[in-house]
Amino acid sequence: MINPSSVTQARSSAIKYLSIREHSRFELEQKLTRKGFEKEVIDSVLSQLQAGNLLSDERFAESYVRMRTQKGFGLLRIQQELRERGIAEELVKDVLETNETSWVILASNARQKRFGEDLPKGQREFAKQARFLQYRGFAPSQIKDALRLI
Numbered sequence: 001m002i003n004p005s006s007v008t009q010a011r012s013s014a015i016k017y018l019s020i021r022e023h024s025r026f027e028l029e030q031k032l033t034r035k036g037f038e039k040e041v042i043d044s045v046l047s048q049l050q051a052g053n054l055l056s057d058e059r060f061a062e063s064y065v066r067m068r069t070q071k072g073f074g075l076l077r078i079q080q081e082l083r084e085r086g087i088a089e090e091l092v093k094d095v096l097e098t099n100e101t102s103w104v105i106l107a108s109n110a111r112q113k114r115f116g117e118d119l120p121k122g123q124r125e126f127a128k129q130a131r132f133l134q135y136r137g138f139a140p141s142q143i144k145d146a147l148r149l150i
Contacts, residue, residue: 002040010037010045015054022060025050026086061087061095069101072110077137107138107146120147 013035014028023031025046032042049055061082068078075096082092111129120126126147133143 002038002044006037006041007044010035010041011048013037014045014049018049018054022063023055024057024060024085024087025055028055029086057087057091058095060085061091065095065099069099069106072106072113072136074107074110074133074137074139074142075103076139080137103138103142104145107133107136107142110136110138111146 010032013032017023017028017031028046028049029042032045033039037045046055064082064085065078068081079092079096082095083089111133114132115129120129129147130143133146134140138146
């Protein structure tokens with residue numbers, strides 16, 4: 001038997017988290033678990049929130065992609081981070097396909113912000129900038145193109 005006051009407390013906590021920023025179902029489930037709520041209570045609350053469109057993995061993924069691209073992160077890193085946050089592979093693919101970001105231009109901008117306008121001079125500088133862009137989550141072809149742009 002699910003305790004109604006426990007459901008109310010869990011719902012209140014979940015709404016508080018959602019009022020701060022979008023969360024994936026997986027993230028909210030983890031946070032509510034850490035607060036000590038039972039699995040049945042958490043599942044019930046999260047299902048109610050999804051039914052009321054207060055919790056949406058699609059909306060979270062769109063928001064997350066927008067935020068991370070604005071901070072200069074690449075496709076590969078964003079994909080991995082969405083997977084870590086419990087977003088289904090199909091939804092990750094759909095959200096990234098509808099995103100209109102030019103990854104090469106984003107990589108070039110991130111490179112310029114970090115290293116300045118000048119293209120790398122020499123193999124060592126090229127490798128340093130390529131490692132930076134790789135860490136940021138850009139694909140090898142995007143990195144190569146970005147290191148040629150100015």
